[in-house]
Amino acid sequence: MNxxxxxxxxxxxxxxxxxxxxxxxxxxxxxxxxxxxxxxAVMDALPGANxxxxxxxxxxxxxxxxxxxxxxxxxxVVGGENCAKALAEIMGVEVEARFPYRPVVHCSATYEDRxxxxxxxxxxxCRAANLVSDxxxxxxxxxxxxxxxxxxxxDAIHVVEGLAVVNYEKCVGCAACTKACPRNIIxxxxxxxxxxxxxxxxxxxxxxDVKDVCTVGCIGCKACTKAxxxxxxxxxxxxxxxxxxxxxxxxxxxxAVEKCPRKGLVFIGKPSPEDMEAVKSEDLPDLVxxxxxxxxxxxGWRG
Amino acid sequence: MSYLIDIVxxxxxxxxxxxxxxxxxxxxxxxxxxxxxxxxxxxxxxAVTFVISIAAIMSWTITTFVLMxxxxxxxxxxxxxxxxxSAAKIDLTILSYIVYxxxxxxxxxxxxxxxxxxxxxxxxxxxxxxxxxxxxxxILFACLKIMSNIVGVDDPADAWDLGRSLTLAVFGGxxxxxxxxxxxxxxxxxxxxxxPKPFKGAAITLITGGILAMAFMGFTGVDSGLKKAMxxxxxxxxxxxxxxxx
Numbered sequence: 001m002n003x004x005x006x007x008x009x010x011x012x013x014x015x016x017x018x019x020x021x022x023x024x025x026x027x028x029x030x031x032x033x034x035x036x037x038x039x040x041a042v043m044d045a046l047p048g049a050n051x052x053x054x055x056x057x058x059x060x061x062x063x064x065x066x067x068x069x070x071x072x073x074x075x076x077v078v079g080g081e082n083c084a085k086a087l088a089e090i091m092g093v094e095v096e097a098r099f100p101y102r103p104v105v106h107c108s109a110t111y112e113d114r115x116x117x118x119x120x121x122x123x124x125x126c127r128a129a130n131l132v133s134d135x136x137x138x139x140x141x142x143x144x145x146x147x148x149x150x151x152x153x154x155d156a157i158h159v160v161e162g163l164a165v166v167n168y169e170k171c172v173g174c175a176a177c178t179k180a181c182p183r184n185i186i187x188x189x190x191x192x193x194x195x196x197x198x199x200x201x202x203x204x205x206x207x208x209d210v211k212d213v214c215t216v217g218c219i220g221c222k223a224c225t226k227a228x229x230x231x232x233x234x235x236x237x238x239x240x241x242x243x244x245x246x247x248x249x250x251x252x253x254x255x256a257v258e259k260c261p262r263k264g265l266v267f268i269g270k271p272s273p274e275d276m277e278a279v280k281s282e283d284l285p286d287l288v289x290x291x292x293x294x295x296x297x298x299x300g301w302r303g
Numbered sequence: 304m305s306y307l308i309d310i311v312x313x314x315x316x317x318x319x320x321x322x323x324x325x326x327x328x329x330x331x332x333x334x335x336x337x338x339x340x341x342x343x344x345x346x347x348x349x350a351v352t353f354v355i356s357i358a359a360i361m362s363w364t365i366t367t368f369v370l371m372x373x374x375x376x377x378x379x380x381x382x383x384x385x386x387x388x389s390a391a392k393i394d395l396t397i398l399s400y401i402v403y404x405x406x407x408x409x410x411x412x413x414x415x416x417x418x419x420x421x422x423x424x425x426x427x428x429x430x431x432x433x434x435x436x437x438x439x440x441x442i443l444f445a446c447l448k449i450m451s452n453i454v455g456v457d458d459p460a461d462a463w464d465l466g467r468s469l470t471l472a473v474f475g476g477x478x479x480x481x482x483x484x485x486x487x488x489x490x491x492x493x494x495x496x497x498x499p500k501p502f503k504g505a506a507i508t509l510i511t512g513g514i515l516a517m518a519f520m521g522f523t524g525v526d527s528g529l530k531k532a533m534x535x536x537x538x539x540x541x542x543x544x545x546x547x548x549x
Contacts, residue, residue, distance in 0.1 A: 004381050004389045009398055011380065012369055016402065020409040027413050031420035061427075 038090065039067035045086040046076060053077035066091065099190035101173045103157070103166055104268060106185045107142040108200035110161040113215045114138060130182040137213025140202040142185060151180035168268070192245050197253050201264045204235040216262050223259040228252030231265075238264065306466075308533045313470045316526050318478040323441045325482050325516040330441030334483055335508055344487035346425070348480025350433060352473060354411055355442050359472030361406040362446035363453070363465050370395045370402065371454050371462075396454055403446040411436050441479055445472050485515065 043063040054075035056062040065071035066087060073087035074095055081095075088095045111117075116137030122128055126147040129135055135143065144162035156170035157177050164177070164186070178186040185202045199218065203210050207219030220236035230241050230249050257265045321327065324334050330351070337347040368376040372394040382390035415433050419426045426433070436442070449471060452463040463471075489511055498507050 002389070004385050004393070005395065005397075007384075008377055008381060008393065008395060012377070012395060012398060012402070013405075016365075016405055020405070024409060024412055024416075027416045031416040033419055033423075057427075 036067055039063050041090050042067045042087055045079075045083065045090060047078045047083065049078045051078055099192050101175070101188040102168060102171055102191050103173070103175065103177050103186045104189045104198045104200075105142065105157075105164045105166060106187065106198070106200055106202040107140075107163060108264065108266060109138065109141050109214050109216050110163045111144070112161075114141065114162070115213050115215065126180075127182045138203055138210075138217065140183060140185065140204065141214065141217070143183065147180045147182065148177035148186060151176040166268070190242055190245075192242070193247065195267050196245070197240060197257070197265060198268050199231075199238045199240050199264060200266050201237065201262075204237050206236055210236075216264060218264045219262060221261060223261060224256035224265060227256035227259050231256060305534075308530065309467065310470050311533070312526055312530060313467055314474040315529065317471050317474040318481065319519070320522040320526050322478040322482055322519055323444060323475050324479055325512075325519040327444060328516075329444040330439050330479060331512075333435065333439055334479075334486060334512065335505065336435075338483050338487040338490055338508070341484060341487045341491060344483045345480065348476070348483050350414075351436060351439060351441065351479050352476025354407070354414055354436050354439075355445050355472045355476040355479075356469060357410045357414070358403070358407045358442050359445055359449060359468050360465070361410060362403050362449055363463070363468040365402055365406065366399070366450045366453050367462075370399060370450070372396070396450070399447065399450055400443075403443055403450075407442050407446070441475070445475050482515070482519075486512065489515070 043060060046059045046063055048059050050058040054062045054077065056065060062071070062075065066073055070091075070093075073091060073093060074084040076083045076087075079086075084095050114136045116134075118134050118136075120129060120132065120135045122132060124145050126143040126145045129143050129145055133139070142163050144159050144164070146159040146164070148157050148164050149159055153174070153176065154170050154172055156167045156172070157164055158167065159165075164181075166177075173188070175188050178184075178188055183202070189196070189198065201210075201214075201216070201218035203214065203217045205213075207221060210217040210219050218236070218238050220233050220238070222233055224231045224238050225233055228249060230244050230253060231238050232241070233239070253265075257267070317323070324330050333347055333351070338344045366374075368374055370377075373391065374393060374395065377393045377395055378390040381393050411434065415426075418433065449463060449468045452467070454462075456462050486508075490508065493507060493511070502510070
């Protein structure tokens with residue numbers, strides 16, 4: 001190593017820097033692409049994590065959708081509320097209310113309610129049991145082997161008397177259970193209130209067939225549709241329109257719950273004061289905090 | 304003729320036998336990261352091939368004229384400013400890494416701007432992956448391999464010319480495209496498989512990559528056999544061995 005080498009090295013790098021910056025600067029001007037200033041502003045306000053949480057490929061795609069196609073400004077998961085506010089300011093719109101999405105199990109039949117059961121000795125998994133017919137009469141309802149329970153990382157869904165029940169205090173809305181269910185009876189629903197109505201049946205067969213296989217399934221009697229306009233019958237099954245769901249329609253819905261002969265419409269989520277009153281005398285267990293013992297899969301590893 | 308054989312061998316070696324990903328294990332990051340869908344993997348492969356070719360041209364030029372011992376441009380500068388005796392001892396190969404990274408990063412930037420202007424759809428489908436090519440070690444590896452074949456040879460006449468360097472780069476890129484496309488095809492099928500929970504995700508992908516690499520080891524030795532077959536046999540008159548069984 002001598003001064004000539006050092007000098008030449010410095011000279012080489014400097015020359016390259018000059019050449020490359022000139023070329024890139026020229027290219028930047030020549031290949032300049034006109035972009036919408038709104039999109040640029042939105043892009044600057046976004047965190048730039050490119051996580052894809054909003055449903056778009058990256059931040060730029062989301063910025064384009066917001067700036068050009070009036071996409072909702074509150075979709076950025078990383079940026080959260082502040083980001084939504086900043087975007088709303090740029091676009092001149094109001095931040096619309098966001099509701100947490102939580103799973104709803106569209107079945108309410110416990111073991112006793114299910115008819116035409118037969119002995120199943122196969123692998124104790126819903127995915128396996130779903131391949132076999134005649135485990136129970138209903139081909140739509142919960143199988144009760146707890147694939148959803150295994151899929152849950154938050155100890156928030158459990159099989160109680162053969163039926164998957166969500167613990168909404170622990171649930172974070174990751175939707176792992178909806179993907180795990182082979183019968184697709186768990187769906188994600190916007191919780192517009194802490195206590196929300198849900199149709200707890202998925203059976204699309206005619207009323208007579210449902211009565212044959214289940215004591216609580218929806219028979220498509222349309223009693224609820226007369227009481228509330230939010231409920232429609234699609235394929236012999238009551239469907240609740242959550243887009244229209246609000247506290248205004250509550251009266252009709254409560255009436256519908258009372259009218260339902262099969263008790264297939266139930267309120268889920270936070271228990272009402274009356275419910276708390278009713279079970280006050282009973283000894284309720286304290287809420288179990290997730291710890292090592294409860295979060296580790298009891299069923300063990302299935303290789 | 305021998306030049307043509309050389310080119311064919313370099314091409315075959317870069318694409319299959321000494322595949323960048325499956326033999327040297329460089330460029331693993333995009334190999335794992337962008338191999339979820341076949342179209343995307345193929346696009347990535349094409350982008351890498353393009354960038355690797357540009358980077359090879361640049362690195363060959365820089366190595367031959369500036370970096371290698373006694374490089375003409377550096378020697379001329381040294382001789383002009385200092386003395387002719389110092390010019391003879393010029394060796395700037397220590398700069399190779401920094402200079403190549405510099406060249407690769409700039410060419411990726413250039414390609415990005417070019418693609419954005421003239422192929423907006425391609426630019427959109429690449430998304431964040433195009434800038435990621437900058438840190439793709441396969442490209443740096445190609446540059447360093449070219450350098451070792453210019454600087455590391457005993458006889459200056461054996462040093463690679465631009466044609467050989469470009470062949471290595473283009474077919475190295477083709478080999479990368481082949482490897483990543485195969486991988487993406489396998490991974491698309493893997494989506495439908497019941498994989499044990501501990502192996503899900505990156506683990507099974509790495510295992511698949513390892514098995515794929517083992518499969519590619521089957522190409523080992525093809526080059527030497529091909530070289531033997533393509534080189535005209537030395538014309539020595541051989542006497543047929545006497546048949547003793549008679």
